[in-house]
């Protein structure tokens with residue numbers, strides 16, 4: 001039994017592409033902990049499986065599902081988001097010119113700077129809030145890769161995927177999109193011109209804060225993609241079969257989790273938009289957000305659960321509110337069923353130019369009323 005081409009995302013996800021086990025009829029796929037696979041009497045591989053560093057049925061189920069959801073030509077699962085990021089970067093030739101926004105996943109940028117210091121790549125970092133900065137950063141005939149995130153953490157400024165694709169393609173380079181905060185139930189970057197889609201599967205895809213994972217999806221099964229596959233096999237950044245099985249279980253509920261988180265976030269954003277203790281609510285779902293139009297074009301099914309609040313006052317006021325929250329859990333990460341809060345200036349330190357009065361929320365799937373009440377009581381401490 002295999003998935004029907006006409007099925008929509010919620011159906012494909014809930015049934016994990018109709019992953020009924022042929023041997024037993026089990027409605028949930030088995031876990032394949034085997035590291036190696038026996039050959040048949042002719043010494044041929046039985047079903048293509050050789051050794052789990054090269055591939056395993058539990059990774060394959062997820063890769064097939066993500067390829068379908070993103071409308072791509074192939075996918076590779078990695079042991080973490082950053083393992084997938086490293087493989088993508090490594091697939092470019094030495095000395096490649098890579099362009100990234102100044103606001104991007106911090107650890108990924110730290111890695112790129114290290115590669116730059118070693119002379120492995122040429123890196124240009126542009127300020128996405130400055131008009132013309134992106135256009136200047138991309139050099140025709142030289143730029144190999146523009147790497148963007150769909151929404152920039154923690155201001156949630158929105159990058160226009162179609163515009164970025166056109167710009168970098170004209171220059172002869174590729175566009176990779178980190179779509180971690182906008183999973184394929186709402187946003188499909190390949191449709192807007194991306195060559196490579198990236199997710200930290202640790203976040204919305206798994207959704208339960210209990211698996212680290214990363215995934216790359218290609219728009220084209222070309223030489224570079226084959227290189228990315230070879231890099232994973234050669235460097236071994238693979239997930240354990242149990243983690244892959246857990247990830248697929250998490251993904252079965254992605255569409256309802258994402259819808260619920262989006263609805264909760266929208267309810268919170270609307271409730272607090274003109275709150276007297278707040279300077280602003282930064283959420284792409286609000287009409288007042290500068291990236292709303294691009295977000296509305298790219299996100300077909302909700303704006304997700306990520307938002308930031310700018311508290312009136314500064315560092316101290318934001319910390320007071322963060323500490324007074326009882327339901328929001330103070331922790332790094334995002335995209336889980338439980339709501340998290342983080343005072344980013346405390347986390348990023350003095351060198352960071354993140355506003356000191358900014359509180360980042362990852363809104364989960366609890367009752368919206370409870371979340372609103374918690375934020376209200378915390379703001380009343382001011």
Ligand SMILES: *Cc1c(COP(=O)(O)O)cnc(C)c1O
Pocket residue numbers: 080081082083105108149178180181200201202203212213214334
């Ligand atoms: C978490 C995250 C990553 C890194 O993924 P890991 O799974 O933690 O390695 C990259 N990009 C974004 C946007 C993230 O949120």
